[in-house]
Amino acid sequence: MRNLLMTVSYDGTNYFGFQTQPGGNTVQDHIEEAIHQLTGEQLKIHGSGRTDAGVHARQQPFHFHTTSQIPVERWCLALNGRLPSDIRVLTAQEVPLTFHSRRSAKRKTYRYSINGNRIIDVFQRNYQFHHPGKLNVDAMQQSLPYLIGTHDFTSFASRHSTKASHVRTIYDTRIVVDSSGNIPGTTSQGILHFYVTGNGFLQHMVRIIMGTLLEIGEGKRAPESMKTTLEAMDRKTAGPTAESKGLMLWSVEYDEITG
Amino acid sequence: MRNLLMTVSYDGTNYFGFQTQPGGNTVQDHIEEAIHQLTGEQLKIHGSGRTDAGVHARQQPFHFHTTSQIPVERWCLALNGRLPSDIRVLTAQEVPLTFHSRRSAKRKTYRYSINGNRIIDVFQRNYQFHHPGKLNVDAMQQSLPYLIGTHDFTSFASRHSTKASHVRTIYDTRIVVDSSGNIPGTTSQGILHFYVTGNGFLQHMVRIIMGTLLEIGEGKRAPESMKTTLEAMDRKTAGPTAESKGLMLWSVEYDEITG
Structure with a gap:
């Protein structure tokens, strides 16, 4: 075997x-x-x-x-x-x-991609969530440090989660704005990639974090609401579950594999 | 109106x-x-x-x-x-x-994209021609200057071309190798993008140039064969017509548009 x-x-x-x-x-x-x-x-x-x-x-x-x-x-x-x-x-x-x-997995990284341009990219239409409305990326960035560390992520988990514990550790978060593919003559905010690395993720966790981040970017909530939402340990205090097509499992890391 | x-x-x-x-x-x-x-x-x-x-x-x-x-x-x-x-x-x-x-068009640019990696990129599967075999990019580069200028491109046109003249002018050619998306642990040559700019293109012209370039990259013909093929003004002296899915009309340029 x-x-x-x-x-x-x-x-x-x-x-x-x-x-x-x-x-x-x-x-x-x-x-x-x-x-x-x-x-x-x-x-x-x-x-x-x-x-x-x-x-x-x-x-x-x-x-x-x-x-x-x-x-x-x-x-x-x-x-x-x-x-x-x-x-x-x-x-x-x-x-x-x-x-x-x-x-055996030690770290998992997901990427969520948002097309902030007025018009979708036909070649990425199944891989990016289209959000042409103005996003305050600074506010989104300000909310990210609250996620880092070991927390109970009940607020950011599906109500259907069957896990005994909702405690997970987030090691790193990052927003990268890519305007390299913008076509001359078209108005645009570019593509926004959100990367998040942790020891594990609950059902819908990245998508609910993203839905909450988008509301922060839209000015519907303050960056500090990421902290109060975490502390509430209540799904209804977070934003909506962002569309699945923008999400990609980016990588999974292991310790050195030995016999 | x-x-x-x-x-x-x-x-x-x-x-x-x-x-x-x-x-x-x-x-x-x-x-x-x-x-x-x-x-x-x-x-x-x-x-x-x-x-x-x-x-x-x-x-x-x-x-x-x-x-x-x-x-x-x-x-x-x-x-x-x-x-x-x-x-x-x-x-x-x-x-x-x-x-x-x-x-009114002055310059048109096409891009042809080749995935030289061992395994296709599922997200680009409809936009890249898969060619995992080794390509000599230096030899391909050496053949490109022969295309520049005003020539009769009969050798690189479909036999079904109905154009009265096969004379076209190529202004620029370029090969860009992009290894940025390579996934760790997978063997690869990266993605090869061929850009060509001219005042106009005959039916299948970019795809036949690409098919010929690929044979040069594979060592089946010498870089100088691009010159002798052009001079022959005979479709059968060029390489095969490369698959359509790797080709993209990149841009079309006009002089300043005035009334």
């Missing part, structure tokens, strides 16, 4: 998220089917976490146990030949049997 | 090119239908040129004559509300009645 760790990139537009659902058509389903076609094994893969329907992944790890003897360097091309073109396995390595893509 | 000049951006994946075809489903058809819905007029728009099926446009000008009195600043949002999400009108301005988006 071998334990294989792989990373996958996917355009989530056409999927009901990563993890298998009763309704089918998830990224996990497609990967398991590709493995079945390749090795004949009907096995379960284990993702580093879930993603919601419509959310994308630049690089999401998953692992599984296999009896297949296919050399590790041949797995990527073999699986990609059996996957739809919006799902691609990027890397594959053999890891100790004790390694677990979710439990 | 007013003459309106607009620019449009489109993801060409789902269209049979810009210009109206007997089979329908072109970008022009959708824009004319949106104008019809908005003003009631059944008119013809005039593009700055054609694009092949599957080719994209970052910014393509078109113009049309209208009796509508809708203020020019309201046209973009009004048309975009009636267009599919992969077609967006970016700018609109009133121009003299003598202005013609194709005949």
Whole structure:
């Protein structure tokens, strides 16, 4: 028995998220089917976490146990030949049997992208939330330090969260405004990318933080409301859940993997 | 009667090119239908040129004559509300009645994008040609100066070209290699963007130049073959026509527009 760790990139537009659902058509389903076609094994893969329907992944790890003897360097091309073109396995390595893509994860980073221009970018239409209204980025920046550290994030979790604890640690947040792609003659605020890194995230957590940040940017709430919202530990004190298509799992980091 | 000049951006994946075809489903058809819905007029728009099926446009000008009195600043949002999400009108301005988006054009720039990485980028899968094989970019660069200037481009034109003259002037060519998006742990050459600017382009011309450039990059022909191919004035001496999805009309430039 071998334990294989792989990373996958996917355009989530056409999927009901990563993890298998009763309704089918998830990224996990497609990967398991590709493995079945390749090795004949009907096995379960284990993702580093879930993603919601419509959310994308630049690089999401998953692992599984296999009896297949296919050399590790041949797995990527073999699986990609059996996957739809919006799902691609990027890397594959053999890891100790004790390694677990979710439990061993140390840091996860998500990116949420907002198109602040008057008109959407047709080439990014499934990957950016369109918000042409004026955003006060300074106010948004001022609210971010309140998120850093270890807090109970109940205010920023879906009411349907089933986790025993809502305590998570945020290590880093960052807003990057990119105006490099602006087309001459079009009015625009550019693209706003919000990056957030933590030890783990609750259901809808990044999207609710984003919804709250947007209300701060719109002047509907003060930057300090990020602090009072956290302290309230009540979902209704936060902003709305931002649309899923702007969200991308950016990276998942592990400590050095040893046997 | 007013003459309106607009620019449009489109993801060409789902269209049979810009210009109206007997089979329908072109970008022009959708824009004319949106104008019809908005003003009631059944008119013809005039593009700055054609694009092949599957080719994209970052910014393509078109113009049309209208009796509508809708203020020019309201046209973009009004048309975009009636267009599919992969077609967006970016700018609109009133121009003299003598202005013609194709005949008045001075310089056109196309970009052709190649993904040289081992595995495609799922988010760019419809906008990049995948070429994981090793490319000698230096050899490709060496061949580019032969294209500059005024030449008969018969070797680089579709055999179905109906133009009386195949003489065109190329002002500038450029290859930009972008490795910024490379994902750690994946092997890659990065993304190669080829930009070419000229006073006009024949049918398939950029794609045939690209197909020839690729053979030079693969070592199948010498950089100097760009010169001998041009001189031969024979389509069969050039490389194959590169896939349409990597091609994007980048920009069209005019002299200052005056009345």
